[in-house]
Amino acid sequence: MNSNYEFRKYIGFQYILELMTPNTPFGNDEVKRIKPYVRSEKEKLLLELNEIERIVQTYEVNEKELKRLEHAMMNLKDIRGALKKAEDICLNDVELFEIKQFLLCFEELKAAFTDWNMAAGLTSVTFGDTAEALSILDPHGNKSPGFYIYEAYSEKLDKIRLKKKQVELVLRQTYIQEERDKILEDRKKLICQEEEEEGRIRGLLTEKLKSHTSQILNNIKETGKLDYYIQKAKIAVKYQGVKPCITDTVYLQAAMNPEISEILKEKGKIFKTISITLHKGVTIITGANMGGKTVSLKTIALNIYLAQCGFFVYAGEAQIPIFDYLHIIANDYQSLKDGLSSFGGEITELNTAMEKVDKGFGFFMFDEFARGTNPDEGTEILQAVVKYLNQQNAITLITTHFDHVAQYADAHYQVVGLKDRDIKELSKEIEPGNDCKNVEVIAKYMDYGIFPVAEDKECPKDAVTICRLLGLDEKIMKIMEQNKK
Amino acid sequence: MLNQIIKDYGSHQTVLGLTSIGRDGEARDLVTRTHKPGIFVKKDTLIATAEGLLKYCDVTKEILANTEFPTPLGNVILLRALSDGNVELAGPSINRQLGQLRYLFGDFGADKVIIDGALSRKSLCSRAVADSVILCCGASFDKSMDKTLAETKFIYEILTAAKSDYDDFIAYIKSKKENRRFILYTSRGDYILPAQNSELWELLKHPEDRKIIAVYVEGALSDLLIKPIVMSGVSLRQMQFILQDSSKMMLSKAMYEKLLRKGAEIRVMDTIPVLAIAINPYSACGEAFPKDDFYKKMKTIFTKVPIVDVMEKTYEQ
Known part of the structure; x- marks a missing residue:
């Protein structure tokens, strides 16, 4: 099959592809991967067409919910690189932060999807539960958007930080340079201890997250599919x-x-x-x-x-x-x-x-x-x-x-x-x-x-x-x- | 100077947001390879710095956002210091990104945002990014004190260029939607919109019997633009060159002076206040100006703005 760019451009398929504006990098990947179904995949093709039909049929009544769903999708960042990295090496703070942000945004996506799907009724998109993965990175469970190596992870870290805080308080009130230098020296030691303990915890967190990787990746795949179906439905409605x-x-x-x-x-x-x-x-x-x-x-x-x-x-x-x-x-x-x-x-x-x-x-x-x-x-x-x-x-x-x-x-x-x-x-x-x-x-x-x-x-x-x-x-x-x- | 500001604000309950358009806070200056004071911040300060520099920040860090503004040291990350400590800064160097960062700082509760700048990146102190400027000068700039003083005076003059008093013209420029490189203003109060590819010196030379009293220049005012005007012998007496703000003034000192001698003036639409001039009589290479002399001379040249000697170390609260 000559399904190359020239062929697609010639028949006007490329034009249709360019009308599609996926909300996530995962949806974009689906669009890039488009290829014709073969005869042995008839069931799959029918299933996909039925799903798109459901979105098209409920498009108008579901417009508000769709907006919310698409907005939630747009907030998702691509964390596949970090997940892959976690297989071999320890994640850093920024990566842990991004995974946490992803999981938080994903919670919202799931909620938006549930509301939207009440009318749409898709059957082939299912999201796994990632609440446990989130709880690893949100030990207080308050869904705060930031991330740091929380004291809740280790008593030792808690103690080190407490000491560091005390030293810093003393430093604030010391004005003689020699005395300051001495305090700064003590602070340096505490920082070394803090960094060491933080490193150990990062290792633990990475290890814990690893058991959730496949679940998260599966959700990413499902999000990509959902995004792709919605895009297909949108251009169906357009023309x-x-x-x-x-x-x-x-x-x-x-x-x-x-x-x-x-x-x-x-x-x-x-x-x-x-x-x-x-x-x-x-x-x-x-x-x-x-x-x-x-x-x-x-x-x-x-x-x-x-x-x-x-x-x-x-x-x-x-x-x-x-x-x-x-x-x-x-x-x-x-x-x-x-x-x-x-x-x-x-x-x-x-x-x-x-x-x-x-x-x-x-x-x-x-x-x-x-x-x-x-x-x-x-x-x-x-x-x-x-x-x-x-x-x-x-x-x-x-x-x-x-x-x-x-x-x-x-x-x-x-x-x-x-x-x-x-x-x-x-x-x-x-x-x-x-x-x-x-x-x-x-x-x-x-x-x-x-x-x-x-x-x-x-x-x-x-x-x-x-x-x-x-x-x-x-x-x-x-x-x-x-x-x- | 940055440390001084941090310290001063530390006594208030002000949340600072810090970033730099270059690289700051490293113990050794990467350009001159000399010792530099680090940046020591208080707990709760917000910091925007490159991902690659996080490991040199010894505060306890809470990551708040990944701005995805790229730098050679990784994306700019926004973090909150959960303890006092040293930080190294390397932020975005694009006006638009600095503008966005400023709002992001606000979202996370910063009361005051400080951008550590660089003279060579003067364009970044545009009104779109900053509300005010602190000018820093010292022995690191040039071995000659007179040269340093003269250059500081030039920069200060540019930064404090006065607002144009042609209010109608300014209102007109602000209201127009399409971009024009130049707009001319005549003594009769007419606006002339020249064709996009016209040369400014030709427009001024043949003003179609109308006296032109001001020219609005969109974007930078450069030597390349001004040289043919100066050479053409057009009368520039009381002619105003109006710029968006002083960050758009890119003339060399020599060209600027020529323009002034011809009677022209540089004016702006938006002024940006210079809050203080910080001076450092010691250079990074170990040379020093006679301390009191430098301070006194600065005081006599700049009468309208406070002069702060950053080497006057004080730890009093």
């Missing part, structure tokens, strides 16, 4: 996501892609949602240039990938299978780092993809495959790919504007494009010479929606229309028209 049904076919109704939707919104446009059903075998999307085939592809890929990773998807309704692998071949994001031409690159990439074919149930996507070569041979290559993949245990989606490919596929969709538009109306808005604006005008009239068509239906031919609208040189247009005749 009205739905819980995907885990089935064997892909069915997306009114799917959208938040990143592209935001870009369009900035330009004052609205994202046209996409509905599609993909069965095992090959589905082809054809359409005109500038018709938004790639947008459809990215939207479908994003939502499939989201579901694989245990996210809500951005659609009115969604059924999505768990795949063993996903593979996208798109010129846009494949760099020419290997020094191959775009066509050469595609073929190498195809080889990598085909190696996965017998490794379970897969999902392939090809964005205008072989467009870099001549249409005749390109069509032949693509026909072969379609015929081959039809036989495999995989769902494949291919966009192309080659004719005679769709007839070998199981299903065929077309981008609406300029089909239903009044070209005369459109031409009125075109300003000769103002290319930037003209591209915008065409984009405005372009319908990015897709609809199912017969398998052998030819590709819509909008390219010439677009050339004319963009004011392609008259002489060239003329020759084109003569040739056509």
Whole structure:
């Protein structure tokens, strides 16, 4: 599976990740670790989706409690370094202080979680009791925020400190330098004793805490998971996501892609949602240039990938299978780092993809495959790919504007494009010479929606229309028209 | 001086918060490798110091907070002294962090916060961080007493720069939201907001028929900025250069004097009071100024501020 940064960026998954703002370093770790579930982990995926559903469903009624819970989370500092250190060496005062602070904050987190979870009702997050660990560092039980080596730990320490205090009192009232020096000398001895005893106690405290380490680490893990689920729920609420049904076919109704939707919104446009059903075998999307085939592809890929990773998807309704692998071949994001031409690159990439074919149930996507070569041979290559993949245990989606490919596929969709538009109306808005604006005008009239068509239906031919609208040189247009005749 | 302040406050029931923008309290000066008095604090004093220096603090320590302000010696830790004793200080050296630390001290009950500064980090005695300043000088600064006196006078003049009397202009500057490097003020009472990349000397040279009587400079007033103005021959008679506060005055002594000779004035929006000048006639290297002479000369130069000789050791309460 090519689940690298480029792939995630390409389909708009990276955008979703960047919307997530975990409250704890532990939640952040979960976000960094995100990877798609595999087929054998179906139960786990369902459990996670159900938990997120609970948070989403109670989001509004539970908002005040959620705020408190998130605030409690934010106060947690990462003490995993100190816990690890405690395994081998004695902790110092600052580390002991930080563990105490963590345990105090954690008490509040647990209380906030209990209140919040009354409505939310998560079943998979459980926190262990750390009151005993706290009592080690808070011997008076008054939950004071500071920490020092308390006299309560040892009678000996208590006595040393008492003596030290007396010496310091005398020192305060002594003004002759020689006498002061003598008292300071006595004080030095007491400080040595104090430090020695403090060191011994630190060792004891470290040893005692060690037996609670696994419990604390487990709580940290659970906090990370909770934080992560809350983040997932929040971005589901933000773009009205739905819980995907885990089935064997892909069915997306009114799917959208938040990143592209935001870009369009900035330009004052609205994202046209996409509905599609993909069965095992090959589905082809054809359409005109500038018709938004790639947008459809990215939207479908994003939502499939989201579901694989245990996210809500951005659609009115969604059924999505768990795949063993996903593979996208798109010129846009494949760099020419290997020094191959775009066509050469595609073929190498195809080889990598085909190696996965017998490794379970897969999902392939090809964005205008072989467009870099001549249409005749390109069509032949693509026909072969379609015929081959039809036989495999995989769902494949291919966009192309080659004719005679769709007839070998199981299903065929077309981008609406300029089909239903009044070209005369459109031409009125075109300003000769103002290319930037003209591209915008065409984009405005372009319908990015897709609809199912017969398998052998030819590709819509909008390219010439677009050339004319963009004011392609008259002489060239003329020759084109003569040739056509 | 710091020890003197600690002692003086010790007789009151004042909780002190101490920190340093450099490193203080070590028995040996790390720059001059000479003996230095340590810092001896009273019980209940709050201290902000680097984690790496905790082991040199012999007070009984209660850790109160980890500020996570980094220093080369570890994060700055806030602690409470549960006994009297010696401490070593190394606090943050960024204005914003010092400002935050000041509030944190307050949260834990400090009545008074003292920041041990350094002349080379004058920018840190900004109003955002401190309410008042104590200036320290002595034989460690320079072997020549006259040079030390002259330099102290210069620093004192800068620190005590007067508040601008163009109240309307000051009110305008404070109310504006966008940042501008300069704002000009004319004799007719108009404000001119020049383009962001304009050069100050050009603005002053061609004032579009309007007489400019004051310039507000956002951030530091540096030699680089002033030199072309002085060189251009623009008349600076009674021109006010207004700064946020005196910590923004970064001119060298020579450039400062040139500016004054041309008739210009340095003014500020917020003044910061200099409470006292502490003097030490002994240098870290063992040299000394004639003690009484130094004190007397200081007294004649600085008539408006108390002079305190830190070597006058007294243990009376």
